Amino acid sequence: MNPIVYAGHKLLAYEHAYDFYQYIVGGVAYRKKLLSGLLNHKSLTFVDLGCGTASMCSSIPDSYKYIGIDNWQPYLDKAADRFPNFRFMKEDLSRPGWSEKFELNEPAIFSAFGLLHHLNDQQALEFMSETRSGMNQESVFFSVDPIITSHSSKISKWFAKNDRGKFLRSEYELQSLFERVGFRSEFILKRNELNIPLDTIEITATKF
Numbered sequence: 391m392n393p394i395v396y397a398g399h400k401l402l403a404y405e406h407a408y409d410f411y412q413y414i415v416g417g418v419a420y421r422k423k424l425l426s427g428l429l430n431h432k433s434l435t436f437v438d439l440g441c442g443t444a445s446m447c448s449s450i451p452d453s454y455k456y457i458g459i460d461n462w463q464p465y466l467d468k469a470a471d472r473f474p475n476f477r478f479m480k481e482d483l484s485r486p487g488w489s490e491k492f493e494l495n496e497p498a499i500f501s502a503f504g505l506l507h508h509l510n511d512q513q514a515l516e517f518m519s520e521t522r523s524g525m526n527q528e529s530v531f532f533s534v535d536p537i538i539t540s541h542s543s544k545i546s547k548w549f550a551k552n553d554r555g556k557f558l559r560s561e562y563e564l565q566s567l568f569e570r571v572g573f574r575s576e577f578i579l580k581r582n583e584l585n586i587p588l589d590t591i592e593i594t595a596t597k598f
């Protein structure tokens with residue numbers, strides 16, 4: 391790995407550096423744009439999987455029940471300090487059992503912004519299966535991750551390959567994962583959503 395990229399990855403473990411990077415590359419604006427569409431769903435419960443520092447909470451109405459889950463305590467500490475009215479949990483999303491730690495008796499929005507490409511296939515299947523078990527028939531699961539396609543530019547491919555997540559998947563591979571777990575899904579490829587040239591794939595899924 392390029393030593394500059396390696397140093398950058400290490401730096402992103404610090405919550406302030408992570409927030410600054412997300413702001414500069416347009417990740418915060420992109421998430422808020424996605425959030426505005428998701429909040430049109432009839433649910434008033436939002437489960438943020440891999441929430442990081444939960445910057446999107448500033449755009450979530452107080453009327454929503456919000457649960458943010460991540461496995462990195464420094465991110466969660468900053469999120470809890472900024473948004474004390476929301477709930478945050480430290481859990482390894484690639485292991486079973488985390489959805490049993492909260493009760494949802496209503497439709498919910500489950501989001502995974504930039505999470506799946508950090509998980510290998512077995513971890514991804516565990517995560518998606520656990521997510522599905524926490525959903526009812528009216529809930530929706532939304533994810534977005536980097537992707538490389540035949541139309542991706544060289545620089546877009548570079549950014550995707552040098553992300554901290556090392557498990558990039560094609561649209562077909564992602565579709566296969568969702569089907570194996572029991573999801574009905576829709577896929578949309580996006581370009582130019584960030585301030586860096588990076589192609590993304592947005593996936594909306596519901597239970598069969």
